[in-house]
Amino acid sequence: MELMSHCSSFLLPPENCNPTCSISLNYALVVLNQSLPRFAPLLWDHAQLRVCADGGANRVYDEMPLFFPQQQPSHVRTRYKPDVIKGDMDSIRTEVLEFYKKLGTQIIDESHDQDTTDLHKCVTYIRDLTPSIDQSALCILVAGALGGRFDHEIGNINVLCRFSNTRIILLSDDCLIHLLPKNHCHKILIQSSVEGPHCGLVPIGMPSGSSTTTGLKWDLNDMAMRFGGLISTSNIVKGDIVTVQSDSDLLWTISIKKL
Numbered sequence: 001m002e003l004m005s006h007c008s009s010f011l012l013p014p015e016n017c018n019p020t021c022s023i024s025l026n027y028a029l030v031v032l033n034q035s036l037p038r039f040a041p042l043l044w045d046h047a048q049l050r051v052c053a054d055g056g057a058n059r060v061y062d063e064m065p066l067f068f069p070q071q072q073p074s075h076v077r078t079r080y081k082p083d084v085i086k087g088d089m090d091s092i093r094t095e096v097l098e099f100y101k102k103l104g105t106q107i108i109d110e111s112h113d114q115d116t117t118d119l120h121k122c123v124t125y126i127r128d129l130t131p132s133i134d135q136s137a138l139c140i141l142v143a144g145a146l147g148g149r150f151d152h153e154i155g156n157i158n159v160l161c162r163f164s165n166t167r168i169i170l171l172s173d174d175c176l177i178h179l180l181p182k183n184h185c186h187k188i189l190i191q192s193s194v195e196g197p198h199c200g201l202v203p204i205g206m207p208s209g210s211s212t213t214t215g216l217k218w219d220l221n222d223m224a225m226r227f228g229g230l231i232s233t234s235n236i237v238k239g240d241i242v243t244v245q246s247d248s249d250l251l252w253t254i255s256i257k258k259l
Helices: 040-046 056-067 073-079 094-102 118-129 150-162
Strands: 002-007 026-031 049-053 084-087 106-109 138-143 167-171 175-180 184-189 195-203 208-214 223-225 232-236 241-246 250-256
Touching: 002 175, 026 040, 026 056, 026 118, 040 056, 040 138, 049 056, 049 118, 056 073, 056 094, 084 118, 094 106, 118 138, 118 150, 150 167, 150 175, 195 208, 195 223, 195 241, 241 250
Parallel strands: 002 184, 026 049, 026 138, 049 084, 084 106, 138 167
Antiparallel strands: 167 175, 175 250, 184 241, 195 232, 195 250, 208 223, 208 241
16 A cells, blocks of 8 residues: 655745655645635745635635734735636725736636636646646645635535545644545654644544554554544543554544744
């Protein structure tokens, strides 16, 4: 079974990235229509492509200047210009759309498609834009994916399952979530200065007949998990490496420290 490594080095300034995290990834950032996490400028700096999902552009326009109170808002907005705004355009304000359009941001109106979420549209765009890149080397960071309406959160988690062969990480101020596909052994490199210790593993799509971990306070040993039965919540990481193997897809979540 193939080994898949995971590392949250995008939560660290580039010059402080842990050298033991040897995963070479191409990052894309998607901004959704929820409050930006406090580390949004850091995510922006790590990304090679920045895509706003419809009303996510309002968040960048309104909230990015708040991270730099000593600077002119217009300068901050110009510096943090999204490459693309994509969605059904039902949330973005007219003045925001016109501001970024004048700066050269690509606007992609998909109001004709009401069967997929804005996040789904953005992920499809990023994947289609980078067909020559090994999908295992692509990582999509999603800011504003958690919080707000529960149906939106579930829709975002569903995108993880729809694109299970793509690394997609949902982020909020408090935690991150990503999928651990069942056809891999997973090695998670913990960035203890910025994440943990609380974590969880949740079966998604189907029950897990057998899940085994190392590196947790309450490790799973060939354990079955299902909704209505046991799931691993409020667990704690013990060290710098966690390993996970399961016969079903699992959601991994870990808390993000407020520094």
